[in-house]
Amino acid sequence: QVQLVESGGGLVQTGGSLKLSCAASGRTFKTYAMGWFRQVLGKEREFVAAISWSGGSTYYADSVKGRFIISRDNAENTLYLQMNSLKPEDTAVYYCAAEEGMAPLTWHREEYDYWGRGTQVTVSS
Numbered sequence: 001q002v003q004l005v006e007s008g009g010g011l012v013q014t015g016g017s018l019k020l021s022c023a024a025s026g027r028t029f030k031t032y033a034m035g036w037f038r039q040v041l042g043k044e045r046e047f048v049a050a051i052s053w054s055g056g057s058t059y060y061a062d063s064v065k066g067r068f069i070i071s072r073d074n075a076e077n078t079l080y081l082q083m084n085s086l087k088p089e090d091t092a093v094y095y096c097a098a099e100e101g102m103a104p105l106t107w108h109r110e111e112y113d114y115w116g117r118g119t120q121v122t123v124s125s
Helices: none
Strands: 004-007 010-013 018-024 033-039 046-051 058-060 068-073 078-083 092-099 119-124
Touching (some): 018 033, 018 119
Antiparallel strands (some): 092 119
């Protein structure tokens, strides 16, 4: 089992940047495909970005493509999300998620096995 803890959220103005981190416990982080999702109160949790267990493949939602960058440091058991050119519609709670078993990256939230508790990102207009 792995525990995930997000950090780095906060309040930023439109056009600003934030970098989220997700620290994972355990020795098997390097075998997990990882993803970032976000959720606004009253709406479904939506996919943001995913990265393969090796870090060699990434995939983004159209709404963040070209603005967000997902990356990972397997030596540090940490997942990142660099968010640039932020917009008010990016405001949400951001969650990291892990899919065990060296599976291919995925954008389907039901395929993830572990979730963090989230970090709030607020973009003011």
